[in-house]
Amino acid sequence: MDFRLGERSDAFRAEVREFLDEALTDEVRDTIHRTGVHHNWDFHRAVVDKGWLAPGWPVEDGGQGRDPMEMIALSEEFQKAAAPTYGVGTTLMVANVVRHIGTEEQKRRFVAPALRGEIIMVLGFTEPECGSDVAAAQTRAVRDGDEWIINGSKMFTTNAQEADYAFMLTRTNPDVAKHKGLTTFIVPLRQEGVEIRPVYTLSGERTNLTFYNEVRVDDSMRIGEVDGGWDVMTLILTFERTGAQGGWSAALLEAMERWAMGAGGAAVPAEDPVVRSRLGRAAAEIEVARLLARRCAWMQAAGKLPGVEGSMAKLFASEAVTRQAGDMVDLLGPDGIRSQGDPTAPAGGAADYAFRFALGTTTYGGTSEIQRGVIAQRGLGLPRPR
Numbered sequence: 001m002d003f004r005l006g007e008r009s010d011a012f013r014a015e016v017r018e019f020l021d022e023a024l025t026d027e028v029r030d031t032i033h034r035t036g037v038h039h040n041w042d043f044h045r046a047v048v049d050k051g052w053l054a055p056g057w058p059v060e061d062g063g064q065g066r067d068p069m070e071m072i073a074l075s076e077e078f079q080k081a082a083a084p085t086y087g088v089g090t091t092l093m094v095a096n097v098v099r100h101i102g103t104e105e106q107k108r109r110f111v112a113p114a115l116r117g118e119i120i121m122v123l124g125f126t127e128p129e130c131g132s133d134v135a136a137a138q139t140r141a142v143r144d145g146d147e148w149i150i151n152g153s154k155m156f157t158t159n160a161q162e163a164d165y166a167f168m169l170t171r172t173n174p175d176v177a178k179h180k181g182l183t184t185f186i187v188p189l190r191q192e193g194v195e196i197r198p199v200y201t202l203s204g205e206r207t208n209l210t211f212y213n214e215v216r217v218d219d220s221m222r223i224g225e226v227d228g229g230w231d232v233m234t235l236i237l238t239f240e241r242t243g244a245q246g247g248w249s250a251a252l253l254e255a256m257e258r259w260a261m262g263a264g265g266a267a268v269p270a271e272d273p274v275v276r277s278r279l280g281r282a283a284a285e286i287e288v289a290r291l292l293a294r295r296c297a298w299m300q301a302a303g304k305l306p307g308v309e310g311s312m313a314k315l316f317a318s319e320a321v322t323r324q325a326g327d328m329v330d331l332l333g334p335d336g337i338r339s340q341g342d343p344t345a346p347a348g349g350a351a352d353y354a355f356r357f358a359l360g361t362t363t364y365g366g367t368s369e370i371q372r373g374v375i376a377q378r379g380l381g382l383p384r385p386r
Helices: 009-023 026-035 039-050 066-079 086-101 104-115 229-241 247-260 273-301 307-337 345-363 368-379
Strands: 121-124 142-144 147-155 165-171 182-188 194-199 206-218
Touching: 009 039, 009 368, 039 086, 039 368, 066 121, 066 247, 066 273, 086 121, 086 165, 086 229, 104 165, 142 165, 147 165, 165 229, 182 206, 182 229, 229 247, 229 307, 247 307, 273 307, 307 345, 307 368
Parallel strands: 121 165
Antiparallel strands: 142 147, 147 206, 165 182, 194 206
């Protein structure tokens, strides 16, 4: 089997790298590092101007008709460069759900403005008391004529302070099994009753805790059937778990390879067999992560939905970068906890940042425990744990 992506993907990758060299300026990187906000409007609009917010969509839907192999090349480069694509990514996920199951009115209202870079949509799934068990959501939506009244809170609503809408999971029927009483809405965030509080992660990234107090939403903002929200969630979580993997690890490895080769200093750590062994292990794990992600792309190209396979790719990559970050900090010793911005930090502080950032990756799109459950139950046919 040929695991290369092909000439079209290679050419597209070169174009993406050229774009990133120009658009991802030192100023943009500094702003991200200083604020912890992984969204930049100038970068977002530059992506939109290239037509890359949804380049894999059909041309008639506003995309460029690029195949999944080209898309994985773009995703790999964006992830490796640590491009500020959180806003791009969540907006695309929501727009894609609307494109698949939304009404014609919803498509006009949300998809076209999203592709033009006029709106940002974020995710409102996790709650403070529920963690990755999103089906246990307690944020209530109660019908009042043609409107719904929402009360509750959501955790990790990243970029809510920049966004126009939140794609929200609510409980509309508390008297049935937790997966059966859920409904999803696109909730306008710039209205009375919405409160957004910043929360900073271990790596310095800003996310948010959001509160909803008697927030009114028209029924036209409902996505899918009443009490059919879990089917909608299954679709959007599949979108979230597929895509490039290993980019975070690749960026860390490149920084550590420069350090290992001396990076201008007298010592050459690469001569140490322990250093070579750990760098080699990281390189092998990166290749595995890439191949798992590319299998998902191959499945999409074949018209399949990589549910279990997406969980496998996401699980392996996030667990691998966590191990690797620990290895690299260990190699550097006390200097490994010197941060970005410290001129004395080895490898520009890459190991310290990766060590703090990697822990969060094991929760994105569902924790490692959730992914293992998906693989065990849906992939291996094992029973649900008690």
